[in-house]
Amino acid sequence: MSRLPAAGGAHLVVLRNVWVHKGGTPWTMALFSVYEPILYLLAMGVGVGALVGRVPGVDVPYAAFIAPALLATAMMNSALEETTQTVYGKLAFDRYYHSLLVTPVTIRGMVAGELLWAVLRALVTGVGFLVVIVAFGLARSPLVILAVPAGLLTAFAFGAAGLAAAAYARGWHSFQYVQLVMLPMFLFATTFYPVTVYTGWVRVLVEALPLYHAIELSRGLALGEVGPGLLLNAAYLLAFGGVMLAVAQARWTTLMAR
Amino acid sequence: MALIEAQGLEKRYPGTDVKAVAGIGFQVERGEAFGFLGPNGAGKSSTMRMLACVSRPSGGTLRILDRDPVSHGRELRARLGVVPQDDALDLQLTVRENLIVYGLYFGLSLTHMRAKSAELLEFAQLAEKAGERVEHLSGGMRRRLTIARSLVNDPDILLLDEPTTGLDPQARHILWDRLFRLKSAGVTLILTTHYMDEAEQLCDRLVIMDKGLIADEGTPRELIERHVTREVLELRFPPGEQEAAGEKLGGDVEVLPDRLLCYADDGDAVLGRVTELGLHPLTALVRRATLEDVFLRLTGRSLTD
Amino acid sequence: MLPAFVYWLFRYRRTWQSTAVVSIANPLLFLLAIGAGLGTLVQGDVEGVPYLRFLAPGVLAAAAFQNAFIDAGFGVATARGRERVYQTAIATPLSPGEVMAGHLLFVGLRVFVGALAFVVVMACFGLFSSFGTALAVLLAATLTGIAPATVVAAWAVTVTDFPRLNTVFRFVVMPMYLFSGTFFSVEQLPDPLQSLMYALPLWHGADLCRSLALGTATLGTTTLHIAYLGALAVAGVLIGRVTFRKVLYV
Numbered sequence: 001m002s003r004l005p006a007a008g009g010a011h012l013v014v015l016r017n018v019w020v021h022k023g024g025t026p027w028t029m030a031l032f033s034v035y036e037p038i039l040y041l042l043a044m045g046v047g048v049g050a051l052v053g054r055v056p057g058v059d060v061p062y063a064a065f066i067a068p069a070l071l072a073t074a075m076m077n078s079a080l081e082e083t084t085q086t087v088y089g090k091l092a093f094d095r096y097y098h099s100l101l102v103t104p105v106t107i108r109g110m111v112a113g114e115l116l117w118a119v120l121r122a123l124v125t126g127v128g129f130l131v132v133i134v135a136f137g138l139a140r141s142p143l144v145i146l147a148v149p150a151g152l153l154t155a156f157a158f159g160a161a162g163l164a165a166a167a168y169a170r171g172w173h174s175f176q177y178v179q180l181v182m183l184p185m186f187l188f189a190t191t192f193y194p195v196t197v198y199t200g201w202v203r204v205l206v207e208a209l210p211l212y213h214a215i216e217l218s219r220g221l222a223l224g225e226v227g228p229g230l231l232l233n234a235a236y237l238l239a240f241g242g243v244m245l246a247v248a249q250a251r252w253t254t255l256m257a258r
Numbered sequence: 259m260a261l262i263e264a265q266g267l268e269k270r271y272p273g274t275d276v277k278a279v280a281g282i283g284f285q286v287e288r289g290e291a292f293g294f295l296g297p298n299g300a301g302k303s304s305t306m307r308m309l310a311c312v313s314r315p316s317g318g319t320l321r322i323l324d325r326d327p328v329s330h331g332r333e334l335r336a337r338l339g340v341v342p343q344d345d346a347l348d349l350q351l352t353v354r355e356n357l358i359v360y361g362l363y364f365g366l367s368l369t370h371m372r373a374k375s376a377e378l379l380e381f382a383q384l385a386e387k388a389g390e391r392v393e394h395l396s397g398g399m400r401r402r403l404t405i406a407r408s409l410v411n412d413p414d415i416l417l418l419d420e421p422t423t424g425l426d427p428q429a430r431h432i433l434w435d436r437l438f439r440l441k442s443a444g445v446t447l448i449l450t451t452h453y454m455d456e457a458e459q460l461c462d463r464l465v466i467m468d469k470g471l472i473a474d475e476g477t478p479r480e481l482i483e484r485h486v487t488r489e490v491l492e493l494r495f496p497p498g499e500q501e502a503a504g505e506k507l508g509g510d511v512e513v514l515p516d517r518l519l520c521y522a523d524d525g526d527a528v529l530g531r532v533t534e535l536g537l538h539p540l541t542a543l544v545r546r547a548t549l550e551d552v553f554l555r556l557t558g559r560s561l562t563d
Numbered sequence: 564m565l566p567a568f569v570y571w572l573f574r575y576r577r578t579w580q581s582t583a584v585v586s587i588a589n590p591l592l593f594l595l596a597i598g599a600g601l602g603t604l605v606q607g608d609v610e611g612v613p614y615l616r617f618l619a620p621g622v623l624a625a626a627a628f629q630n631a632f633i634d635a636g637f638g639v640a641t642a643r644g645r646e647r648v649y650q651t652a653i654a655t656p657l658s659p660g661e662v663m664a665g666h667l668l669f670v671g672l673r674v675f676v677g678a679l680a681f682v683v684v685m686a687c688f689g690l691f692s693s694f695g696t697a698l699a700v701l702l703a704a705t706l707t708g709i710a711p712a713t714v715v716a717a718w719a720v721t722v723t724d725f726p727r728l729n730t731v732f733r734f735v736v737m738p739m740y741l742f743s744g745t746f747f748s749v750e751q752l753p754d755p756l757q758s759l760m761y762a763l764p765l766w767h768g769a770d771l772c773r774s775l776a777l778g779t780a781t782l783g784t785t786t787l788h789i790a791y792l793g794a795l796a797v798a799g800v801l802i803g804r805v806t807f808r809k810v811l812y813v
Contacts, residue, residue: 004332004336005362005364005365009363012359012362015359016348016351019351020350020351039738043741043747047741047742051605051609051747052604052606102311102338103335103336103363103364104332104335104363173581180584180585180588183588184588187592187596188592192596192597192601193600193603197600197603257272257313257314
């Protein structure tokens, strides 16, 4: 007879997602995910970079400056893609999680499994984009390798937020609000210029954004500017992700009881 | 020992005052096919969710396989099979993959599931469709796949929520045949339905639910004998004349929105009386009483809303 | 045609508020973050003007183009596919051509409203010298959106799987959005790419909007841009009349 699956069956939820993607290799998956950040790297890093020259206070070419930020953003987006609309579709239309509910897989297992999958998906993106950064000659420090594990923390934080958002969504249109939050976050969270551009309360506001910390962490490691501040960035992401995970767990439990 | 024992079982959803299930008691024995009948909103699905250990009872006691479904939910779910009303198949996987992956959720091994899925596909008459995406299956095939899926863990109890709703007549008969085989093989079946012919075909014993309560319980035959006469005369009148005709006729008559049902041991005799009274029904039919008559008797009032 | 247009207006009543927020928020954020923020890093002028002045009309054209693709592409494919709006419409005396025209009119309205919001934001940044300039830029941006919209609609009505729309969006619209002289001049691009961009509609739209906004427009280039975009719009309508009929009268 079978034994109950460990960890609430989280690994089985991951396995199912891997199974669905079994047609593609991790490399085609990575290629697909790095395509967009490469476009941005070319347009902003190279194109606009020619207008910018050097970033004041930063001793690297513009493309090298924005590349780690795009890495963090790409990993964040991978995690969000796997958790927001994808999960909402399986929740509200396919009723996939309802079909799991009657098995020994627990609700905690479902949430943990989807989050783990999102983080794995981001890992593939991260490794792919790291190769691009190195190939473009934008690596400034061997520590750039650590930007990928840092990105996993980013993926954890945003993946958890995505799972919470998916469970609160009332229809596809709800994700417009996610866009309304994500676009300004992407634009303002120091992807394209240092935080010193801002002063006063705007700067405080920007420094409160989780993506700002993700980018600081990624950029600090990629440019080899390591300091205790990075621990603070990591702690922020961990805390943000932790809170979001708790919110997601609670919301999923209520939702599945209906 | 009964496989399932419920006493005073209640379910009230948070934020509402109405009890979806308002205190019901029943027992299900091993190998039995047990049915819940009732109109929409009678509390059947809520009861089934509690039996599937995915919904906490708000009151009363429920024991499944001699365990408490709240504290032992996970273990119990590992021993149940569930066929939900909406199938909820994994649309991104093929027919065979649906079975294999579902088996993994129960902690079964991949090797075991490869063999088991072949056996189940055979049973569900879907072997030829093994490699197809679920999207391309007909409604009847999907339902058979859902039943096959519910059997991956060789469940002690199989729960089916309206197994043939929305299927065409051929598909229903194929499905009934499969369920009958399961029953003959000793699987305990619990099903909800609002099709009386289905209940008569499949159920050894059933309860009729209405407004969250059990209206009556018994075998199909017992229920018919208890609540209706041997024969029924069905009469249709032009719109508007129904009520008046019913009153004029008197006796044991049920006035439905579209027709009159006259309960009698000799239907033809009643038909004779109808003509004597000078009533001119558009159609008249004498037939044997069925479970549907019991159902209408016990829950008829709630149908008119 | 009018009833089909009115249908879309009725639906718009329910969603226009949230769309309006997005229409205003997007340009505002873009101009603040990229124009004002990134602009501080850009040394000196770009084509003789500060970066914000250079960027704004380009992004306006790109936004009109992208919104038109989303509305005409996903909107038309959904109306034909999942929602079956068209099938319901042609069961009435409406012809496929009228169904298409009604929907295109609505897409045009949406593009116009989006461009209007953008132009108002630009005016708040003090980027226009006169009311007439703002009006000319608004009309130019609307044309930049409508021209590809008719072609996209003519194609989208034949599309049954959404992923294909996504693919075109990623591999055609996104690169055009970024490289058609929107964020930086196409002259910075290596030659074969530069020529390619000159052949594509968004460059014409962006250059039209920018030259009008900066007051550098000449009669020759303006006529060329308008003729190119106008021809594209007409071609889309002509193709659409065929594809809509073919798909809806199966």
